[in-house]
Amino acid sequence: MKANLSQREAEKTYGITGDDLTPSVSWSLYSLRKDWNAVKDTVSPWWGECSKEAFNTGLDQLARALKNWGDSRKGKRRGRPVGFPRFKSKRKARPSIRFTTGAIRCEAGHAVLPRLGRIKLHERAALGDARVLSASVRFERGRWFVAFTVEHDVHRPAPTRPDIAAGIDLGVKTLAVVATSTGETFEVPNPRHLGKALRKVRRLSRTASRRRGPDRRTRQEPSNRWRRADAARNRALGKVADQRRDVIHKLTTRLAATYGTVVIEDLYVAGMVRNRRLARHVADASFGEIRRQLTYKTGWHGGTLIVADRWFASSKTCSECGAVKTKLALSERQWTCTTCGTVLDRDVNAAVNLARPAASGADSNGRGADRKTGLARQVAVKRQPGRTAPTVRETGTVPRQRGTASEEAHS
Ligand SMILES: [Zn+2]
Numbered sequence: 038m039k040a041n042l043s044q045r046e047a048e049k050t051y052g053i054t055g056d057d058l059t060p061s062v063s064w065s066l067y068s069l070r071k072d073w074n075a076v077k078d079t080v081s082p083w084w085g086e087c088s089k090e091a092f093n094t095g096l097d098q099l100a101r102a103l104k105n106w107g108d109s110r111k112g113k114r115r116g117r118p119v120g121f122p123r124f125k126s127k128r129k130a131r132p133s134i135r136f137t138t139g140a141i142r143c144e145a146g147h148a149v150l151p152r153l154g155r156i157k158l159h160e161r162a163a164l165g166d167a168r169v170l171s172a173s174v175r176f177e178r179g180r181w182f183v184a185f186t187v188e189h190d191v192h193r194p195a196p197t198r199p200d201i202a203a204g205i206d207l208g209v210k211t212l213a214v215v216a217t218s219t220g221e222t223f224e225v226p227n228p229r230h231l232g233k234a235l236r237k238v239r240r241l242s243r244t245a246s247r248r249r250g251p252d253r254r255t256r257q258e259p260s261n262r263w264r265r266a267d268a269a270r271n272r273a274l275g276k277v278a279d280q281r282r283d284v285i286h287k288l289t290t291r292l293a294a295t296y297g298t299v300v301i302e303d304l305y306v307a308g309m310v311r312n313r314r315l316a317r318h319v320a321d322a323s324f325g326e327i328r329r330q331l332t333y334k335t336g337w338h339g340g341t342l343i344v345a346d347r348w349f350a351s352s353k354t355c356s357e358c359g360a361v362k363t364k365l366a367l368s369e370r371q372w373t374c375t376t377c378g379t380v381l382d383r384d385v386n387a388a389v390n391l392a393r394p395a396a397s398g399a400d401s402n403g404r405g406a407d408r409k410t411g412l413a414r415q416v417a418v419k420r421q422p423g424r425t426a427p428t429v430r431e432t433g434t435v436p437r438q439r440g441t442a443s444e445e446a447h448s
Contacts, residue, residue: 064107066100088152094135133175141172141185148183150174158183165189178275179268193337199297204391205331206351206384207304207324210370213288216388217296224384228284234277241270285327293334300343300391301328302351345391355379356389 063069073092077084084092102122109119139151146161150172167189174183202218212227245266251259259267292299304324328344335342345351352372353362360376365383372379372386381389 064100064103066097069096069100088134088136090136090138090151091134093137094133097135131175131177133173135171135173137171141169143169143172143183143185148172150183156183178271193339194294196293196297196338196340197295199340201296202298202300202392203292203296204300204351204388204393205292205302206388206391207302207327208384211384212284213327214382214384214388215292216385216392218392222385222388225288228280234273238270238273238277241266241273245270281323285323285330289327289330289334293331293338293340296340298341298343299331299335300345301331302349302387302391303344303346304328349390351387351390352383354386354390356381356386356393 070093073096077092099122102119105114105119106121108114136151140149141151142149143158143162143164145163146158148156148158150156164185164187167185167187170186170188172183172185174181176182198217204216206214206216208214208227210227211224213225214222215225216222245263248263248266249257249260250263250267251257331342350361353365354360355362355372355374355377357374357379358377360374362375370383372381372383374380
């Protein structure tokens with residue numbers, strides 16, 4: 038459906054027909070910029086009042102979107118089909134701009150940006166001697182944020198317990214249960230920020246729904262009262278998101294900095310979210326994000342991340358004797374082994390199972406794909422984070438707690 042629509046749009050706009058997959062107009066950033074420069078005087082004579090990066094940001098994103106769409110159509114891109122880029126209204130899109138050239142600095146609670154000059158920040162942030170590559174400014178929940186992409190040498194020490202493997206069972210009741218190969222276990226409680234704050238969000242949503250909101254059908258603009266209520270709701274939701282991000286970062290940092298090997302389950306998050314009763318809590322616990330962070334953070338510290346196979350029955354296997362149950366309802370919170378009589382917390386049992394094969398098969402080579410795990414045939418080592426030298430060239434987001442590599446602040 039979506040693809041067809043895109044195809045039609047493409048045909049209409051760019052004269053692409055049938056199997057001809059090459060557009061008659063070049064879609065590279067370079068040529069889009071050239072086209073823009075040719076028409077900007079007539080289309081928008083006010084262009085000089087803005088930073089040229091404002092236009093460049095949009096053209097860059099358009100070029101990427103078109104490339105993704107083209108690659109997806111030609112089967113060169115994995116994952117879900119990518120649709121044709123849609124028009125973005127300035128009212129609905131999140132305002133953002135990325136500065137890539139010019140005077141970009143961050144010093145003593147101020148950001149210096151091209152065209153905008155010196156801007157006071159809420160946070161006292163400074164980038165020190167890091168080399169700034171770009172700065173992205175965005176408007177979110179009533180505040181302006183700036184994020185710097187920098188190049189900076191960061192020393193991240195090797196894990197403090199390099200020989201110990203930790204199995205992580207991500208859960209709903211508790212955010213994570215950690216079991217080490219030395220037999221220790223501990224729980225990381227699920228903050229359930231969303232659950233707590235949800236009442237407030239619901240109340241604010243009710244307020245908003247009683248006011249005259251936007252109507253897509255009649256093109257009714259929302260009332261100012263609705264806008265205020267909507268903003269309040271977004272602030273409440275945003276606070277939840279911030280707190281959740283904080284908890285997850287602290288957990289993954291701690292794991293990656295402590296254990297030489299971290300083992301997690303390959304949870305089928307997309308499938309779990311489709312299960313409506315679990316969905317909200319699963320999304321709340323952000324399993325996918327935890328895995329993503331563990332992947333790069335274990336790489337930073339020189340540790341190893343092992344993702345156990347999705348079908349490895351970590352919950353259904355006895356961590357004492359290895360007996361496997363065929364059935365285990367999600368409601369059974371306790372593990373009671375019918376073979377050896379072991380009684381354990383369900384999540385602890387699973388975490389211990391995850392930690393074990395990693396410890397017994399552990400070698401220091403860190404390239405999991407070629408090695409034998411030595412135990413539990415169900416465990417397949419799926420992937421490894423790239424091993425990174427202590428000097429990391431960073432481009433993406435960097436951990437905030439280090440305070441040096443990335444500074445995000447609002448003004
Ligand atoms: Zn048993």
